[in-house]
Amino acid sequence: MLQLNIVNALCLQILFSSIASAGPLDTAPKYQALPPLREQAVIQDALRDQRVSNIPHILQKYGVDAWLMSQKEYAEDTVFWSLKSATQFSARRRTVQLFLANATAGVKSAYTWIDNTPKVWSDILEVLEEQNPASIALNIDTDISFSSGLHAGEYETIIGELGEKWSKKVVSEPMVAVEYIGTMVKERLPWYRKLQETAWAIISEGFSEKVITPGKTTTEDVEWWMREKIQQLNYTTWFMPSVNILDDKDIFGSGTEIKSGAIQYGDVLHVDFGVTALGLNTDTQHLAYVLHPGETESDIPQGLLNGLKTANRLQDIVKSNMKIGSSGNTILKNALKQMHSEGIEGKIYSHPIGDWGHSAGTLIGMSNQQDEVPVLGDLPLLDNTYYSVELYATHFVPERNATMYFYLEEDIYWVDEGKRWDWVYGQQKKFHLVRPQGAKAGELFRVQSP
Incomplete structure (x- = not known):
């Protein structure tokens, strides 16, 4: 993954440089051809990786320790579409994403599980027990569409699987999703x-x-x-x-x-x-x-x-x-x-x-x-x-x-x-x-x- 991110970043830098210097400012508008789909995917994924890397900062800004999303195929959370790779066309099985604001040394700050077995919940509980977040944000806001994408059935599943200890720490912080999607x-x-x-x-x-x-x-x-x-x-x-x-x-x-x-x-x-x-x-x-x-x-x-x-x-x-x-x-x-x-x-x-x-x-x-x-x-x-x-x-x-x-x-x-x-x-x-x-x-x- 690290090597792929480096390659994506280098490709993005080269493409960015060529575009930034292209064309005079006083010309009439021209049609701009898109790169081949394979190159578009490299560009989109590199940009997505940059945005994801900013999530811990966003969580810290709004005083949230963890951000958890869960969705099934064709019942995606709104934020999913800003987190997915360019070659993903929907969530698969049950797709769960967990982000940490202050991961301890040597521990990842971002996790993704694609699974339809109970193992996904035991894996999540293992991370939570190790990191002990004081708050876990879910996208359950009642007013803002970008922060209310968690489907009702998945909410019930999350609360049940997390158990009383962790479900008590669930919070709604709508600005997390708003700022992640809105930041370019x-x-x-x-x-x-x-x-x-x-x-x-x-x-x-x-x-x-x-x-x-x-x-x-x-x-x-x-x-x-x-x-x-x-x-x-x-x-x-x-x-x-x-x-x-x-x-x-x-x-x-x-x-x-x-x-x-x-x-x-x-x-x-x-x-x-x-x-x-x-x-x-x-x-x-x-x-x-x-x-x-x-x-x-x-x-x-x-x-x-x-x-x-x-x-x-x-x-x-x-x-x-x-x-x-x-x-x-x-x-x-x-x-x-x-x-x-x-x-x-x-x-x-x-x-x-x-x-x-x-x-x-x-x-x-x-x-x-x-x-x-x-x-x-x-x-x-x-x-x-x-x-x-x-x-x-x-x-x-x-x-x-x-x-x-x-x-x-x-x-x-x-x-x-x-x-x-x-x-x-x-x-x-x-x-x-x-x-x-x-x-x-x-x-x-x-x-x-x-």
């Missing part, structure tokens, strides 16, 4: 950038005259084109792409989705889109404008340009208020206060992302909860994690005589050296353009933070 090691970032660039590239092509013929192509056509493109690139996704023609109605209400009608000249298009690969998920919302024949980018109504700019400003407000250790509810309150002080109206509903599309960590608002989010909004904001800054700003567009909704979403990461957040790939500051057939195609360049 630095070597993951170059791969995440590749995923994000690919997402941008798919959106950029999908929102262009290569795919859309005004008067003919429907929003549903574009959605399925995106699904097909994801599959062609050997990526997957965690939700169906959603393409809408925007008007003056809230997307969370009714009347904004025109699935059966064709896209027309002058339409403002919106997409909610994500890709999945290497155990990571992205989440992006962008806007496009369909140019009339004879129009160029300079003909986009100024009111629409100002609306996008306002939404960009709200993104920056949210990002600047994301203080490590603050609760999501505090961040929401401060961001909304600043938003209103600058004369901006809108909603903020940002969330952690990574192993899951809606991943482990505090929530900064929800579309239907702008005062506070109970429980999940009370969690502290972690560093070394990824977030989707998801929101909308409203803006009056004189050319349409309407107040329109400008929806944006971009993924950010924590820059430990600068103690700040930054965009994983970029921030949309220009509309994607669907140009008239035969016009010279433009490129949407990635805009980096200074």
Whole structure:
């Protein structure tokens, strides 16, 4: 195992170095090919090993001596999916994992048993007797999904098999699972950038005259084109792409989705889109404008340009208020206060992302909860994690005589050296353009933070 970990680490270092130095920062988004599956497995397992090595520190942080998980095939604990190897597709038999915060010298801090006999319990009891933990965390929280993955039947089995002595030491500490899943090691970032660039590239092509013929192509056509493109690139996704023609109605209400009608000249298009690969998920919302024949980018109504700019400003407000250790509810309150002080109206509903599309960590608002989010909004904001800054700003567009909704979403990461957040790939500051057939195609360049 030690030799394999060293090999994985060396492979990861080589691959990380090659990606970190690849490509200029001012190029248009390009499709990023994934490595062969065998190489992907090496990468994923090396990253997983780094994350697992941090578990004793997490347990110590939250005052827990041991962390125990048990699951059967197809009835996995939620955390299992962030602990498994790349070639594991489910738990087998009964899969039990035990982690220790302060293992004595010469004793392992991580154990895994795959067994369907009583021997697994005698082995666990032997470790517990030797290490004598004062507390044993189980994933039995009642509110947080990432910390409540222990199935009821397995809970009853664990309590019965541990016996009175050890079952009395069982505790629930939800932040253990939240922090383990939410913490991203630095070597993951170059791969995440590749995923994000690919997402941008798919959106950029999908929102262009290569795919859309005004008067003919429907929003549903574009959605399925995106699904097909994801599959062609050997990526997957965690939700169906959603393409809408925007008007003056809230997307969370009714009347904004025109699935059966064709896209027309002058339409403002919106997409909610994500890709999945290497155990990571992205989440992006962008806007496009369909140019009339004879129009160029300079003909986009100024009111629409100002609306996008306002939404960009709200993104920056949210990002600047994301203080490590603050609760999501505090961040929401401060961001909304600043938003209103600058004369901006809108909603903020940002969330952690990574192993899951809606991943482990505090929530900064929800579309239907702008005062506070109970429980999940009370969690502290972690560093070394990824977030989707998801929101909308409203803006009056004189050319349409309407107040329109400008929806944006971009993924950010924590820059430990600068103690700040930054965009994983970029921030949309220009509309994607669907140009008239035969016009010279433009490129949407990635805009980096200074």
